[in-house]
Amino acid sequence: LSASNEMKLAERLKAIQVNELQKQVKNPLDPLLLKLSKDYTNQAGLTEILRDLFKMLDSDNLGGLTSQEFQAAVKKLNFTPRIFLSDSDFIAMTRNGAMCNAHGQLGVEEFEAVMREQMLNYTQSRLSATSEFWNVADQDFTELGTLKQLLMEQLSIRKELEATK
Incomplete structure (x- = not known):
């Protein structure tokens, strides 16, 4: 050649890799979930991170996140790709509102329960979605x-x- x-x-191989990586983003929260998964070391640390995130997202400081407030707040976070949530995403995340409080808010x-569940789903999907396009560091991170997550669940139980x- x-x-x-x-x-x-x-160049063609790189374009295929980018396309495959874009297909792997199944949940709009994936960029946030990746960061959260990397940032904590124990249950208490994760709780603190999630509570701080909640305070940041709760722009009106009323102690609850509506679907619209959550969508607008995560869109402002500095992630690439940008996080765009729809009403149907919020409904799915909250199991048709079953995980919301009596006012239909988080x-x-x-919020902590929803995000922990999303993180667990994220790590499980990343583990099962092995691809020849992943580099070793991504595979190692997903397994770790x-x-x-499993260790944290075991400690919680x-x-x-x-x-x-």
């Missing part, structure tokens, strides 16, 4: 992230069991 053909082939506890004794 000539140098020109090799460059064209490399309070801080409901899933193990971290252990604490609940100890509290009932």
Whole structure:
């Protein structure tokens, strides 16, 4: 192959990789979930991060996030690609509103529960969506992230069991 053909082939491969990566973004919150998954080291740390995030998103400081408030707030976060949530995304995240409070909003506890569930779903989907286009660092992170989630769930269950004794 000539140098020109090799460059064209490399460009085509790069375009395919970008296209495949875009297909992997199944949840609009994926960029946020990736950051959250990397930033915590224990349950208390994750709780603190999620509560701080809630305060930042709760722009009117009334202690609850409506679908519209949540959508507008996450759109302002500095992520690439930008996070765009629809009403149907919010409904799906909250299991048709079952995870919302009596006012149909996410309070801080409901927000934390929703985000923990989203993080678990994210790490599980990343683990199962292995692709030849991932680099080793992404694969390693996904496996470690899933193990971290499982460990956190196990610790949470252990604490609940100890509290009932």
